[in-house]
Amino acid sequence: MSGTEHLFSRSLIEIIKKDLGSKTIQKIENRLFEKFGLSLSQSVEEFHSLDLVLREFFGKGADAIERKMFEKIFVIKSKKSNDPWYSLSDEYVNSIILEAYGDMDKRKILESVSETPKIINDILKDCNLPRTSGYRKINNLIDEGLLLKTGHIEIDNKKISEYLCIFNNLKINIEKSKMTIDVQFSKSEQLRSPILQSV
Template sequence: MSQSPSAVSAVKFAETTSNDVTTVDSAENVQHVLDALDDADCRAILEATSEDALSANEVSDTCDLPLSTTYRKLELLTDAGLLAERTRLCTTGKHSSEYVRTVEDVVVSLGASGEMGLEVTQRARSPGDR
């Protein structure tokens, strides 16, 4: 189920939207999300970023992952649309990236003809995130 990170294009959850629930019908986009959710390290990162935005170093420490692995997983999750990368502003002028989970729930469905679909519930954003 894995693909090289460079072959993954960003998943956009904008195909059908209603009440913060988005249906992803494209087989390619469904596969990107499933690949990310199939990975135990990615699931640990999603858990770690559920409450607070974390830098790559903080994710690496929290999830006990090598930094190089952390960056690969963060890219996979961001490309799959499950994490958002933001800029953390520092008073020293050295800004860094931080990552926060963007989804609350993912529901996989299998249609009568064998087609897979995903319903993704987006997290409510605070005014500071907009």
């Protein structure tokens, strides 16, 4: 699972329920459970499963349905670059990002792993954070989808996970009381996210 799938999941579920209606959602949920043993909310976080079921129901029309859903959360500002900018307009997604960057400790954590993956102990040392509250904040960032497990290192024959921020760059824009956040996702996130690859 990628960070964007987790970050976008709650908003995507609401959009799917609103756009497809209760009868269609019930059929999709039944098929997801029958085929993969997943609920709708689980399938959003494992988007390839939901994509397969939508294609069973809608054929090639699934592309348009997915694109329409994603456009309610983000749009690509520029496809030309190897590191495209995405404009995030979903209020819930933006509130998660703003809250994380508004918390000084969480901001330090995200900045610490914005370019190079690190294990949690190294993040805590870099940010000079106490273990208990530092672990809690790191786990919160993982749960929200802002930190991504990218691999592991071995120390004393134990595999220890490394984490990376899902963003390389971020800009906050406020124009006439409308807020958007523009982001460049990390290469690792772009490669792992079926959502980003499908647009």
